[in-house]
Amino acid sequence: MGGSDGGGVLQARVRMVALPESVPVARRFVDDALTQWGRETLIEDVGLCVSELSTNATLHSGSRFFELELEQSPETVRLTVLDTGSATADSMTAQSDLTDALLDDQTADDASTTGRGIFIVSALASSWGIDELPEGKRVWAEFDDDGDTTYDARPPAVTRREASPQPAELDPDAWVTVHFLDCPAALLLAHDDNLAEIIRELQLVGSDLDRPHFHRLAGLLAGHVQRHAVNWDPARIMAMDAIRDGHERADIHVLSPRHVTEEIAFLRSLVGEAEALAEAGKLMTMPARAEIQQLRDWLEAEFLNQVERGQPPVPYGVWLEQH
Structure with missing residues (x-):
């Protein structure tokens, strides 16, 4: 499920086809990794966020695949979803600015086709961000299990990178x-x-x-x-x-x-x-x-x-x- 870098950090990574059938697989991957690592208290929040980010990468990015990575340190768990699609950081940032009133007008089933999913990530993660890549983007979210249950939406940290050679394994x-x-x-x-x-x-x-x-x-x-x-x-x-x-x-x-x-x-x-x-x-x-x-x-x-x-x-x- 994952390896250690020798400093107490555990990692698990998987690459999935950008199809709707991959979303529950992504959720299961996260559930299994967090259970194995003894971080069960984070399963609900991280699982919900990976479902939303995987759905976004599958339905809205235009990417052929997405890559999912979990990284655990003693303080936090970091979730990363990378795709090679055309959706920009600006479009995702705009989605995270939904108001509570708009959320109240939506059903849970609407989340996958609107910005509600990104709003959920911004509320559940202790911090999150979007890294624009030469092709595609990397969305990351960090979670801690310190018992804080105050869910306040936070704006993402956005990183824009200059064009550079794309790693061969990320070439669509x-x-x-x-x-x-x-x-x-x-x-x-x-x-x-x-x-x-x-x-x-x-x-x-x-x-x-x-x-x-x-x-x-x-x-x-x-x-x-x-x-x-x-x-x-x-x-x-x-x-x-x-x-x-x-x-x-x-x-x-x-x-x-x-x-x-x-x-x-x-x-x-x-x-x-x-x-x-x-x-x-x-x-x-x-x-x-x-x-x-x-x-x-x-x-x-x-x-x-x-x-x-x-x-x-x-x-x-x-x-x-x-x-």
């Missing part, structure tokens, strides 16, 4: 949305868990038996998983939410870099090497079940077909019938 054209339709939720989680079990055992066996090869393989696998976690974590959250809601299947949307073929081939070779060790009896973790192998084949095919070849998504059930 560098990403493609991949849709995994009719995805079996429990099987997707089993797929991820199997990979995590393999990595853990490779690390343990490599340490206990002094096998450098196992260490190397574990490091490569763990590095690959960590490198792509910011894009893949929403898939896990969507799958878990589907199971919580009693659904066996879910439509899952994730971001992929445009050039993914080499990454997929690399992961496949690493997993194949690890499973060969398992089949040879050198690991206690069993090779993935046949249905997990099928899911992997489908996931790989969808990445390649949608990202590299521009083909439409094929639902899992349809793909099974074809194979």
Whole structure:
């Protein structure tokens, strides 16, 4: 869920497709992180604000994706939502200037399509701001759990930046949305868990038996998983939410870099090497079940077909019938 910078600061980050389905995923991400960090008293306020900011980034920014980050220090929790859309800091600042009388005339359902959501952020956060970027904007809000329940709207701190090179990972054209339709939720989680079990055992066996090869393989696998976690974590959250809601299947949307073929081939070779060790009896973790192998084949095919070849998504059930 996050890492530490060594100074008591914890961070969690995720990158999501700018679709309405991502808003509850963003809320779940925040809830889980704050629970893990023991900051449950902030869940309601931070969760409400992330819902509003994610909705704004999804519906009103024109961005293809948005990036969400939580950072915890002993004093505060900082929420950041970054998008690459065209909405300006001035437009958001104007939205935060709504009066209480206007709020009284609106229902809660109106919040996502008006400035009320931004007004809520300005009232709940102890401080907040908007950083204009060369492409898009970064909205941040800080919260403390000192027991203060006086909610007063505050103007944002606005930072305007001169044009500068955009980081490659924030280039909208560098990403493609991949849709995994009719995805079996429990099987997707089993797929991820199997990979995590393999990595853990490779690390343990490599340490206990002094096998450098196992260490190397574990490091490569763990590095690959960590490198792509910011894009893949929403898939896990969507799958878990589907199971919580009693659904066996879910439509899952994730971001992929445009050039993914080499990454997929690399992961496949690493997993194949690890499973060969398992089949040879050198690991206690069993090779993935046949249905997990099928899911992997489908996931790989969808990445390649949608990202590299521009083909439409094929639902899992349809793909099974074809194979």
